[in-house]
Amino acid sequence: MNNEPIPTTDGPGAGSTRRGFLTLLGVGAAGAALAACSNSPAPTTAAAGGSAPPSSGSSTTSTKAMGGSSAPTTAGGSNGDLDTAAFAASLEVLAVGTYGAALDAATAGKLGDVPPAVAEFATTAKSQHQAALDKWNGVLTSAGKPAVTQPPAKLKATVDGEFAKVTDVKGAAGLALMLEQIAAATYLKAIPTLRSKDAIELAGSINVVDAQHVAVLLFVLGMYPVPDVFAKTDKAASPS
Amino acid sequence: MLNEPALEGLLEESQDLHADAMRETRRALQRLAELHHDVPLDLPDPDHIEAINTERQETQSRVATSLAGAGLLTAGIATGLLGVIASPAHADKPMDIQILQTATSLELLAVATYEAALGLPFIANGNPVVKKFAEETMKQHGEHRMAFAAQTKTLGGKEQTQPNAKYLAVVEQTKPSLAGPADVVKLAATLEEVATDTYLKNLALLDDSDSKALMASVMGVECQHLAVLRAVGALVAGGDAGIALIAIPTDAAKLPAAAGSVAFPAPFEEPNMASPPEEGAVK
Numbered sequence: 001m002n003n004e005p006i007p008t009t010d011g012p013g014a015g016s017t018r019r020g021f022l023t024l025l026g027v028g029a030a031g032a033a034l035a036a037c038s039n040s041p042a043p044t045t046a047a048a049g050g051s052a053p054p055s056s057g058s059s060t061t062s063t064k065a066m067g068g069s070s071a072p073t074t075a076g077g078s079n080g081d082l083d084t085a086a087f088a089a090s091l092e093v094l095a096v097g098t099y100g101a102a103l104d105a106a107t108a109g110k111l112g113d114v115p116p117a118v119a120e121f122a123t124t125a126k127s128q129h130q131a132a133l134d135k136w137n138g139v140l141t142s143a144g145k146p147a148v149t150q151p152p153a154k155l156k157a158t159v160d161g162e163f164a165k166v167t168d169v170k171g172a173a174g175l176a177l178m179l180e181q182i183a184a185a186t187y188l189k190a191i192p193t194l195r196s197k198d199a200i201e202l203a204g205s206i207n208v209v210d211a212q213h214v215a216v217l218l219f220v221l222g223m224y225p226v227p228d229v230f231a232k233t234d235k236a237a238s239p240s
Numbered sequence: 241m242l243n244e245p246a247l248e249g250l251l252e253e254s255q256d257l258h259a260d261a262m263r264e265t266r267r268a269l270q271r272l273a274e275l276h277h278d279v280p281l282d283l284p285d286p287d288h289i290e291a292i293n294t295e296r297q298e299t300q301s302r303v304a305t306s307l308a309g310a311g312l313l314t315a316g317i318a319t320g321l322l323g324v325i326a327s328p329a330h331a332d333k334p335m336d337i338q339i340l341q342t343a344t345s346l347e348l349l350a351v352a353t354y355e356a357a358l359g360l361p362f363i364a365n366g367n368p369v370v371k372k373f374a375e376e377t378m379k380q381h382g383e384h385r386m387a388f389a390a391q392t393k394t395l396g397g398k399e400q401t402q403p404n405a406k407y408l409a410v411v412e413q414t415k416p417s418l419a420g421p422a423d424v425v426k427l428a429a430t431l432e433e434v435a436t437d438t439y440l441k442n443l444a445l446l447d448d449s450d451s452k453a454l455m456a457s458v459m460g461v462e463c464q465h466l467a468v469l470r471a472v473g474a475l476v477a478g479g480d481a482g483i484a485l486i487a488i489p490t491d492a493a494k495l496p497a498a499a500g501s502v503a504f505p506a507p508f509e510e511p512n513m514a515s516p517p518e519e520g521a522v523k
Contacts, residue, residue, distance in 0.1 A: 053383075053387040053390075053391075053454050053457065053458075054453045054454060054457045113493070115492045115493045115494075115495060116495070116496065116497035116500070117492060117495035117496065117497055117498075117499040117500040118492060118500060119497070119500070120497040120498065120499070120500030120501050121500030121501065122500075123500075123501075124500060124501040124504070127507070128504065128507035131507035131508070132507060132508070135508070169492075184460065188456050188457060188460055191443060191452065191453075191456045192449045192452040192453045192456065197444040200443050200444040201440070201441075201443070201444050201511075202508070204440045204443050204444075204456065204459065204509075205440060205508040205509045205510070205511075206507075206508060207456070207459070207460060208436060208440060208459065208460075208463040208509035209463075209504050209506075209507060209508065209509060211460045211461075211463050211464050211467075212463055212464060212466070212467035212503050212504045213504065214464070215464040215467045215468055215503065216467060216471065216499075216500070216503050216504075219468070219471070219488070219490060220490070220492050220495075221489075222488060222489030222490070223488070223489075224376070224488060225464060225467070225468050226373075226376070226377070226380070226461060226464040226465060226468060228460075228461060229379075229380050229383045229384075229461065230383075230384075230387070230454075230457040230458060230460075230461060231456070231457045231458075231459070231460025231461055232457070233457075
């Protein structure tokens with residue numbers, strides 16, 4: 001048995017008393033409050049309508065990561081980062097699945113003639129989203145979390161509904177554009193909330209490629225490829 | 241009836257647990273105090289910041305292990321301590337200001353370069369979409385410059401009014417050899433890649449959330465400029481047939497297969513051409 005005196009707020013050297021122990025429960029609660037008091041809402045990035053640069057809406061970095069239960073840092077950083085990683089992975093599952101379905105439909109002749117550049121785009125984008133999914137799942141499993149294998153249910157339902165209407169390449173490209181814009185906006189919105197340097201760099205590096213997918217799709221669909229002065233977050237998805 | 245011996249046993253156990261907790265907490269607090277780094281008077285070195293964050297991560301891991309060993313990992317104090325240790329070292333306003341000044345310097349150079357390109361006859365009188373792209377992109381970079389300059393001032397820094405010296409030298413050296421659209425596209429792509437990579441790399445170094453959101457949103461557009469330039473470069477390399485496809489709307493059926501992938505050669509952007517935070521800082 002440890003005979004070390006237990007300090008209390010009642011005075012110095014209080015010794016081993018039940019009252020002393022119960023007093024220290026208050027100290028434990030204060031410790032939890034220390035973590036909880038910084039659990040302010042994650043900043044949001046306002047939609048940059050027109051030429052207005054975005055704002056995070058807060059001068060503090062996101063503390064969703066604090067969450068009252070910060071895990072020891074791993075490649076994925078705090079639990080907030082891991083939550084973001086899991087959601088990002090689910091979006092990548094959706095992207096891979098949707099491009100796969102589009103390629104299957106094209107191969108089956110359901111989309112009519114498919115230009116070589118469009119086929120190349122779909123194949124490349126699918127493989128890049130797969131690589132992104134693998135990276136996020138690597139982050140998650142390294143942190144002891146399960147790999148994500150399912151897309152976000154509501155968004156999947158929306159995409160499935162839209163895909164059912166696709167009858168040609170233009171429709172498929174339009175659907176791909178929607179997905180890529182959602183992906184790019186979601187990463188953009190997440191970046192200011194991430195705590196781990198690795199997570200920020202990974203999200204940023206994927207955001208770049210998704211934004212580039214958007215530009216090429218806009219061009220292929222006959223639109224100006226870089227219409228925005230500042231990338232926007234208004235199409236960002238969130239866990240439902 | 242109260243079971244006195246059992247109660248005494250429980251009290252003894254709780255006292256032992258508390259003593260263990262206090263011992264580990266004192267060690268952790270001591271380590272936390274050692275982690276306190278005075279804010280340097282000079283502009284912080286990114287390596288110094290990285291070292292601080294690495295040290296924090298290692299300390300957090302050690303503290304978590306010892307707290308877990310004492311059965312304390314889920315306790316309130318343990319949670320609070322780990323959270324405090326996990327907080328990244330404050331990159332600090334001076335670092336953020338440097339980063340924004342460097343970004344401003346790159347935007348200044350981009351504006352000047354596109355302006356110079358628009359003065360070249362094969363751009364001014366060449367493919368109308370290429371010309372429009374140069375005009376629109378120049379305007380966008382102008383807006384980026386203003387936004388970065390404003391954010392610099394918001395953080396209390398001095399606005400950078402000079403183009404990035406390092407790449408200005410590259411542009412000036414390249415200008416005399418610009419003989420056609422391909423050369424201009426290549427130069428512009430270089431600058432866009434530098435900007436994209438710089439913003440990507442510096443995102444993780446910024447402390448201020450608003451600055452981070454701004455930089456990410458600008459990065460999201462610079463990388464699209466880069467994508468377009470890569471695609472245009474590939475089409476220009478295809479001669480007249482390729483140049484004819486640089487149109488809005490284009491004839492997608494005639495685009496070469498490579499047009500579907502040339503704009504994004506890798507699944508992840510590697511910030512290999514990133515400028516360090518201090519490169520464009522106001523001296």
